[in-house]
Amino acid sequence: MLRRIDIIAHTNRWHAKTGAVMLLCAGLMLCALCLPPVAAAPFVLCAAWLAALRGARVPVRAFAKAFVIPMGFLVTGAAVLCVSVAWDGGLRIAFTHEGARVALQTSCRAAAALSVTLLYAFTSPVSQTLALLRRFRAPVALVEFMGITYRTIFLLDESRESIIGAQQNRLGYRNARCTFRSTGLAAAALFARAHARAARLERGLQSRCYDNTLAVMLPSSETTARDCAFAAAIPALIAAAVIILSTHV
Amino acid sequence: MHIMEGYLPVTHAIGWTAATVPFLGYGIKKLGAQLRKHPENRLLLGASTGFVFVLSSLKIPSVTGSCSHPTGIGFGTTLFGPGIMFVSGFVVLLFQALLLAHGGLTTLGANTFSMAIVGGLVAWGVYRAGATLRLPFALSVFLAAMLSDLATYVTTSLQLALAFPDPAGGFAASAVKFLSIFALTQIPLAIIEGLLSVFVMNLLRAHAAQQLAALSIPAAQSSTKTNP
Numbered sequence: 001m002l003r004r005i006d007i008i009a010h011t012n013r014w015h016a017k018t019g020a021v022m023l024l025c026a027g028l029m030l031c032a033l034c035l036p037p038v039a040a041a042p043f044v045l046c047a048a049w050l051a052a053l054r055g056a057r058v059p060v061r062a063f064a065k066a067f068v069i070p071m072g073f074l075v076t077g078a079a080v081l082c083v084s085v086a087w088d089g090g091l092r093i094a095f096t097h098e099g100a101r102v103a104l105q106t107s108c109r110a111a112a113a114l115s116v117t118l119l120y121a122f123t124s125p126v127s128q129t130l131a132l133l134r135r136f137r138a139p140v141a142l143v144e145f146m147g148i149t150y151r152t153i154f155l156l157d158e159s160r161e162s163i164i165g166a167q168q169n170r171l172g173y174r175n176a177r178c179t180f181r182s183t184g185l186a187a188a189a190l191f192a193r194a195h196a197r198a199a200r201l202e203r204g205l206q207s208r209c210y211d212n213t214l215a216v217m218l219p220s221s222e223t224t225a226r227d228c229a230f231a232a233a234i235p236a237l238i239a240a241a242v243i244i245l246s247t248h249v
Numbered sequence: 250m251h252i253m254e255g256y257l258p259v260t261h262a263i264g265w266t267a268a269t270v271p272f273l274g275y276g277i278k279k280l281g282a283q284l285r286k287h288p289e290n291r292l293l294l295g296a297s298t299g300f301v302f303v304l305s306s307l308k309i310p311s312v313t314g315s316c317s318h319p320t321g322i323g324f325g326t327t328l329f330g331p332g333i334m335f336v337s338g339f340v341v342l343l344f345q346a347l348l349l350a351h352g353g354l355t356t357l358g359a360n361t362f363s364m365a366i367v368g369g370l371v372a373w374g375v376y377r378a379g380a381t382l383r384l385p386f387a388l389s390v391f392l393a394a395m396l397s398d399l400a401t402y403v404t405t406s407l408q409l410a411l412a413f414p415d416p417a418g419g420f421a422a423s424a425v426k427f428l429s430i431f432a433l434t435q436i437p438l439a440i441i442e443g444l445l446s447v448f449v450m451n452l453l454r455a456h457a458a459q460q461l462a463a464l465s466i467p468a469a470q471s472s473t474k475t476n477p
């Protein structure tokens with residue numbers, strides 16, 4: 001999942017329009033959180049899925065898979081909200097209509113908000129998000145720290161896969177005891193590798209006059225005023241439609 | 250355990266984000282000071298946060314038959330202390346939301362509060378108490394990682410109970426409901442994470458003492474004291 005989302009974020013049709021996508025997602029997220037959830041969720045879901053699949057051409061399978069897994073947790077969570085527990089001469093668990101109403105509202109809100117987050121994750125490369133954060137004057141130490149972490153994650157993930165693959169080939173995960181030992185060994189090896197790699201990178205950068213700033217080339221932004229207007233109009237239309245529906249139905 | 254995207258009502262999402270901001274501000278200030286003092290640690294700290302992220306994606310067996318993953322916060326706090334771990338935890342949770350679709354952006358404040366802040370502070374308090382009481386190093390690491398994990402689970406349950414009070418029993422009944430449901434997986438998971446942290450720390454002290462010393466971290470200092 002880690003590399004799949006990142007690769008799609010870098011290759012989709014909107015990968016250079018992060019500013020407009022951020023505006024669209026912020027608007028859709030406000031609709032999902034602030035409007036009546038049962039009325040707003042279908043609109044937000046449709047807008048997010050259409051934007052991702054038709055607009056940015058994100059592969060349906062990858063987007064649907066990323067959506068379905070958290071929805072499994074949501075179903076379990078909704079079931080918990082439907083029941084009420086009380087101690088009345090013994091433990092009593094009962095289905096309540098109030099709980100069911102809250103569960104429905106929460107499920108609608110969560111499904112809509114999840115679609116919006118996935119739209120942003122699948123269409124906006126993290127490097128573009130960091131550039132935007134820099135422009136919004138987020139603390140420099142935090143943005144640099146995030147940038148270094150982001151670049152390290154993929155190298156470490158590759159190492160993790162190769163270590164675990166080698167351990168699996170040697171039956172390192174055949175039972176719980178072996179799994180525990182292999183996981184511990186993998187974690188320790190990863191720590192040593194991460195630090196050895198960081199030290200090598202530090203030495204390499206120092207020898208190239210490193211002044212504690214990592215200047216990297218970013219693809220230029222292709223966001224136009226028209227994109228921004230479009231991104232602001234969609235949530236505004238959804239909000240208007242939901243408010244009209246809520247007052248008339 | 251993270252609260253999923255959009256699960257909390259908007260007022261709760263804003264409230265937990267507001268509660269997280271001062272701690273995060275303190276962590277960023279501490280991080281900036283550390284980088285000014287030791288600029289050569291910039292890449293090491295980034296690599297360490299990447300390590301916590303990858304550590305949290307390692308699967309460990311769980312009693313329910315499924316797999317779960319460690320939070321890495323207790324382990325990370327014993328390595329770096331709580332201040333930097335507030336920022337590391339926040340960055341790990343943000344990347345989990347953006348790169349793994351795990352957790353969420355609207356619940357980032359609540360998840361950072363329960364995992365990085367409460368979990369980090371509990372881990373640090375227990376670890377320091379262990380050092381003061383002269384407990385064996387392995388026991389201090391075990392208790393720090395286990396109790397940090399349990400503190401995260403209790404905080405998350407209370408956050409959910411506050412957001413969704415039980416129609417009949419109110420906040421207390423709802424807290425009992427969430428705590429007992431999560432206890433099934435979280436208590437064994439906390440014990441496993443504690444044991445795993447001790448195992449990894451022992452391996453690191455035996456084979457990567459140099460890297461630990463490079464970070465001038467508490468675990469390295471204990472390592473130097475015990476293995477002169």
